[in-house]
Amino acid sequence: MPDKSTFSVIPLIVILLPWISLLAILAFPKKAERLRLWLCALGSLASFGLLFSLLPGILDGKTYTIKLASVVESLEMRLTVDTLGFYFALILAFLWMLATIYSISYIDHKHNRFFAFMAMCESFILGCAFSANMFTYFIFYEMMTFGSYPLIIHEETTIARRAGYKYLVYAVAAGTVLFFAIVAHYFWGNGELGFGSYGVLSLEFASRAALTTIFFTYLAGFGVKAAIMPLHGWVPDAHPAAPSPASALLSGVILKAGAFGIIRVCFNVFGTDLLRELGVYVVMAVLACITIVVASVFALTQDNLKRRLAYSSIGQVSYIILGLAMLAHDGALGGVMHLTHHALMKGCLFLCAGVILVKTGKKNISEMAGVGYQLPITMICFSVCALAMMGTPPSVGFITKWLLGSGALQASLPVYIIILLVSALLNAAYFLPIIYIAFFRWEGDEVEGHGETHRPKLVFGKEADHKLVVPIVILALLVVVVGIWSNVTGFPYSLVSRVVNVIFP
Amino acid sequence: MSAARDIVAGALCCIGTFFFLVGTTGLLRMPDVFTRLHPSTKCDTLGACSVIVGMAVYSGWSWELCKLVVIACFLLLSSATCGHAIGRSALRRNIPYWRRQGKETGDGNGA
């Protein structure tokens, strides 16, 4: 990475800004509920704004760094905004901001707890994005894990509790494995936990077996969050149980924290050469392929909308893993860009699901006949994103698929293209019926031959609170806009290509 | 002179220890409190006094002699008082006398 590393407190401020909401909750009386909630959103907004102001510097090749604390010389807590971290932080702060605004109207009880933990989680996950080394990453990652638990069980129903319990079990186990991985990394990496452009581990200091162990423990540790197939168990339970903005963030950001960890491990800890040398990428690729296909098949069988979306997320996050495992320029590019792409699409889909739930009280797809007429804007946005998920141009989903396909050819493994095609088909198979039911079926349809079924009236503009609809629309628009002008400065391509071009010249 | 003194002193000490031995044997072999009181107090007093006298002979006219005399006095007083106190309290507590043929239940009052 470039040497232009400047000291700056901005990363720290960006991380601390969300905490405004905690102060707001403490400082303002209970009566000023609205004010408090808006202050919460403001914290998130300010955080995003400040982050965005770093863009020119980042594009200039600068990195901003600040040391928070250190245990010993080589073991420090340091925040560094490099291109990759900035890229992740940007999308997560953006999505978080929208979700917070959405929550103001969506969350109807225990606001304090929800917003406080939302803010804490954002702060922690921004910390993950800015981490300058694995040690810092782990610290923020663990805090984020436990901070997100109250979001999942927010509804406090039995289902939510059970989901939360499952989440904790997975998270604790994963945290432990990850912890081991990092200690082992520290030991065999000669005390070097930082991120290097071409990786920091090498066979000079450690045996093959040791490095392989480190890699697989990392993969297992992050894989739980990234929902790689045998470790995905908590995802389908947690997503439906959580309130919709929280599930949007779970799917859009928290799952990505795992994926981002894997990106860091592959690019900055091991380096592509070492991965090829060790041959571990094959396992990664196989797992990713299995996940992509199997998760999509599972998604087909789900009737609960959010559950179906959750399975879809499991499959989609593995696109990132697959992209990395190709060890090719375009593959990596597609994989890393999919981080943003998927966050936009899936965030929008979950928020739409939330609106449907709030406005009609319907959870299951089979009950959703005619929803498209009741909630036209929402369902149009939903459809746009669903189509994008299948990879329809011009959308972000198409770019991902295209790049991954191209990567597969670069890696001369066309079998991946087949996987991608199968996945696209399955995606279509589970998304199209939703659109179909929403728009082309209406209530009473199921009961054949019982007189005229009436088509509901199309109502625009009055479907829901603006705070619910606006974030959805913004996301849906971005899905298309980023898909068309993907190389505009500040959009994913401009950032990711800088990183990937260094690694695969 | 010196040899004679040593012999006398040694003899007295031997007598004293003999009484101690007898007293202790009695203490172990006697069947009840009252009979045990008999060997323990008497023989101990006698034995200790013999030993002290022996040592007094051995030391001759000296500062130690004074100490020995004082010790002997205290011994005589305390030993006798102890015997009295134990016997009396045993009596007051109605501790049964020992009888032959295992008839161990006395009238208890000693009277």
Add this chain to the structure above:
Amino acid sequence: MGAWRHFPIFMITLPLLGAVLMPFLGYLRERWVPYAALLPLAASTLLGFLLVGRIPAGDHLSYHLGGWEPPFGIEIRVDHVGLFLMLVVCAITLLALVYSRRYIEKEVSPGRRTAYYVLYLLMSGAMLGFTATGDIFNLFVFMEILALSSYALVAITGNRNAVRAAFKYVLMGAPSSIMVLLAVGFLYSVTGTLNMADLASRIAESGYTEVLVVSYILFVIGFGVKAALFPLHMWLPDAHSIAPSPISALLSGLLVEVCAFALVRITFSVFTRSATDLVGGTADAVGVAAAAAVLYGGIMAITQKDLKVMIAYSTVSHIGYIFLGITAFTAEGLTGAMYHMLDHGLAKACLFLCAGNFIYLKGYRRIEELRGAWRQMPWTCFAFALASISVIGIPPTAGFISKWYLILGNIRAGKWLYTIVLLSGSILAAVYCLRIIYYMFFQAGKEEAWEDASRDVPPGMLVPVWALSLGTLFFGVFSYLLIPSLLKASAYLL
């Protein structure tokens, strides 16, 4: 050489002096005793902090009592590790004493309160003396004070269960003292000296291998009982759970660790590297026992229904951690063990004091009764949560740092199995701690169980609890204050 050379001896003797003056004060003005008892401990703490930074790195302060040079007189030997532990002892005893006043008024009958403070001060002074001494017989003497006062403190409430628990403790503790005494005697008989440094040099050239090995085994068993190392831990769950909460905090947070530290001293300062071959087998056995302790303690803690018993079993598990750090025989492992002493001391003391808060306010001991405790006792519950996070070892608490070094040390030693044991230990800890946090915060209890909302315990009891739990956070974030010097000191010990 300034006046600071004399600080350690005053740190030790002031609490003892305070203790012997207490009965008189208790006779004159019983109400003043709880406040007066704070003075000597505060003075010790102050002196301890004034000592920080004065001992040169990688060296130790050697103080010859009565001016007699070591093999002939007694030496007080404070190195960085020792000073560190002394400070931990001072701080935690002071905080638990602040906590004691209100709690003791409720649990201990009036005729015994003065005795409580007397014993408390004796115990604190003994722990300090125990940590600082450089003479193995002196070590035994202070262990006796420590043991005696802790037996009595367990029984101080005077109810049947307390006396039974104390008796169990005595039954195990007294033989263990004898074993330590025997071991000291054996060492003396083959070396002719009692001073640790002198012993270290004479053991190396002493020919009596069998005697040395056996005395080491006796030391291990003796201190193992006091430190509640796994198969010898039977007294701990009863004693720690039945004692008044501040005492549980002291027993669990400090006593076991100080005894573990004594074993560190015996292993590294007396038997040293050259003799490690002699005791290697025993050390391996200790490692196995410690690994078993981690798992056994964790599993038993999960199955408990009583909060204090659960915390006590968690201590059994964490003693295993400390011993695994010691038996790694690496600087990192030892650093981890030492840091875990700090972290465990703070966190466990905090947990016990929180449990005390529940008992004080509500009389609740069972875990199930804590459902929804958050509504009435938010401060206590938050402190509890923070401390349990440290017990699990989640960043950014001190528990994370100590676990880091424990595992690093075991990896460096190539002890893979122990690494896995340590990791599973923290999973077990997560299970038993998170369960309680879940009950407290995310489950609604019966309405009438926590009726008078927002009435927490008085500030005199909250402040120590919060100081301890924030301490775990502080030493997690600012670990650089201690870790480098601990690493150096550990390397020096090895």
Add this chain to the structure above:
Amino acid sequence: MKRVLSLFFIAALGVLLLYVVASMPPMGDPQTPTATHVIPRYLERAEEETHTENVITGVILNYRGYDTMGEVTVIFCALAAVLAVLGRERRGRIRGFVDRSPVPSSTIVRTMVRFMVPFIILFSVYTILHGEISPGGGFQGGAIIGGSMIIFTTVFGLYESSRRIPQKVRAPLEGSAVIVFFLVGALGLVGGGNFLTYAWPHAARGLQPALVTWLTVLVEVGIGLGGAMVLISILFAMIREEEEIALTA
């Protein structure tokens, strides 16, 4: 099962100890490490260094005075432990106490005890003060005083004896051993030495022997008084306990 295990454990320990004793340096051999390392200096130079004729006193009060300080603390701790478990009698002397011992003592015994106790105490004073030059010392003397009070209490009852040595007297004196040690230790600092230095480096050379002697005597007296009071307080606490049991029964 438990019994078998503990039996096994004890047997193993016994075998271990026997084994060690067999391989220990022979008893009484002048060439053992014990006889050649520290001991010779004590034997040869204790008198000139500690100015006490009795080497044992020199070692326990001077060379290893700190250990002794710990030991007197142990004794005090024993008292505190007893008081913690049994509780202390109420402030002042015990009121309304009647001699409930099953055997009222006879005149002979009373007279004898009244006659003997002063002598016993006299003897204990002798033991304490002579500890410096002959066998004896504070511990022994204190035990003798305690013993005399035990005799007195058994004969005259708790009321009489607690009237003679009330809590007012005992409470400050119970810890006198530790206090005196601390005092001497701190004075050593004032005199320019370390804690527990008897021969103050700042003092004139000729003054040192007297200083050491008097400080040693002071310590002995402190230990004696402290030990005696501890014993007496323990005795009172235990008798009181018995009384309570008798009253409730």
